[in-house]
Amino acid sequence: MSRILDATTNPSSGVAALAQHTLQRWHDYYELTKPGVVALMVFTAVVGELLASPGAIPWMALTVGNIGIALAAGSAAAINHLVDRRIDARMKRTRGRPLPTGGLRTSHASLFAGVLGLAGLSLLYFLVNPLTAWLTFGSLIGYAFIYTLFLKRATPQNIVIGGAAGAAPPVLGWVAVTGSIDPHALLLFLIIFTWTPPHFWALAIHRREEYASVDIPMLPVTHGDRFTRWQILFYTVMLVGVTLLPFATGMSGPVYLAGALILGGRYLWFGYALLARPDDQSLPMRSFGFSIVYLMALFAVLLVDAYLPVVWGLLAG
């Protein structure tokens, strides 16, 4: 009320308030797309694209392909916000999101998700190739509907199965370049698929009470803290094994192997420490934070390993 009075007596403050309101709405729409998560996904897609085409730069996949993948993933994230808005409103971590706060209306968020999804899939279908569009559509449905609407509420294996959608981007990137599914791309899928449980369960341990309070059967809620820590270690050991496959199959070289072993060693330490130090309250979220650094660095090392010979070649003239 005071803002309205202020605006009528002082027009310049009215303009400032309007500008601030508009900026806040833009920010709310941006938040709806889970930009941090989508950024890392697009990075894994970029790595898939560059590994699919050593030597030549796949411009179409790198530009239009990634815009399409990002728009579709952002749409899936917005649908996740819509479906989850009631439980999000009841959890401390998520109650400040644009739908629970009333910053955005559900009708506007639905329209936004629809436009984003349609734009992303159309770009992929018409300008990249139909297979990339169909696989991206499958990932969107997998995360936004199969995971969010059904699995998340049904089983503690929710994120293990649902992780397949989030693991898809390097395959999408690869297919955007070649038009077909390469076994090497499936190795990249397998890495993210195996990484997802230790990534998420570390956070779920920290947020166990919140998930319990809204009846979401995350593993620490249904099987307890200690069992979840064992599962994290189990998946981390599998992850380190899986990350050796690019070297074992000749897809990547010794630079990658060294990087994968160093990063894997550190991640294994977190897995061990989570079991050895159950009373350390900060450890689960530190492990969660490291999981993100780990995946980013692992994919960066894949790229460095593949492109070092090209760079050496250029330098050597």
Ligand code: HEM
């Ligand atoms: C079913 C699979 C997954 C689940 C359940 C999951 C869960 C989560 C949760 C709950 C957060 C915290 C979000 C927040 O509080 O804002 C998060 C953050 C994050 N996740 Fe995942 N995640 C999954 C897959 C992935 C994948 C596949 C990637 C990337 C390839 C990824 C990358 C990230 C990043 C970068 C963040 C930090 C985002 C930020 O701080 O803005 N996640 N994840």
Ligand SMILES: CC(C)=CCC/C(C)=C/CC/C(C)=C/COP(=O)(O)OP(=O)(O)O
């Ligand atoms: C087309 C394509 C590549 C789709 C990928 C979809 C996508 C954005 C997956 C993200 C995975 C993720 C952040 C799950 C957390 O959801 P949650 O509901 O368990 O977590 P929350 O409580 O933080 O919302």
